[in-house]
Amino acid sequence: QAVVTQEPSLTVSPGGTVTLICGSTTGAVTSGHYPYWIQQKPGQAPRTLIYDTSNKHSWTPARFSGSLLGGKGALTLSGAQPEDEAEYYCLLSYSDARVFGGGTKLTVL
């Protein structure tokens, strides 16, 4: 089964910009993997921020955006806020499975 890779942790300054990356051991991440980005704060259920590469949910702040970058999935946060500190998971779809990345712990400091 494929492995989805993410940076274990990243730090961004308040107001700064950071890009989280999602790779696949099977090769390039494409729109055909329907990349999702899921946010989870401590003690809360996960919620989807971005689906199908770049589509936003109704509750997704405008400062978050999704894209494909150099054969990988990407989540960019522009203008980080303290409340963006959370775990972020990438989810990719394959022909017979969906696979989560290990998550990126984002610290806003």
Place this chain on the structure above:
Amino acid sequence: EVQLVESGGGLVKPGGSLRLSCAASGFTFNNAWMNWVRQAPGKGLEWVGRIKSKTDGGTTDYAVPVRGRFTISRDDSQNTLYLQMISLKTEDTAVYYCITGRYWGRGTLVTVSS
């Protein structure tokens, strides 16, 4: 408003069985591909499996760790998704979430312990 409400979690002994349910509302359930996802205490998210809509064949796929032990089914007349779990192991201890598309339930806790 889309709602997914899981139930059926609890404490079960290793080797035991449990059936989880997910009551869905606010969308056309019979057209939806439904998934189960779990999260062990202090760990990341793990996809468990999915069931396609009947119009797309109604077939199921499972993650390797649960294949042969877990079965996903659906009752479109009741807008309900199920996860039948047998031969449970301590490593199956987790919060189990029902998800469809971009929507998540709040989860139900399954604890496998003697």
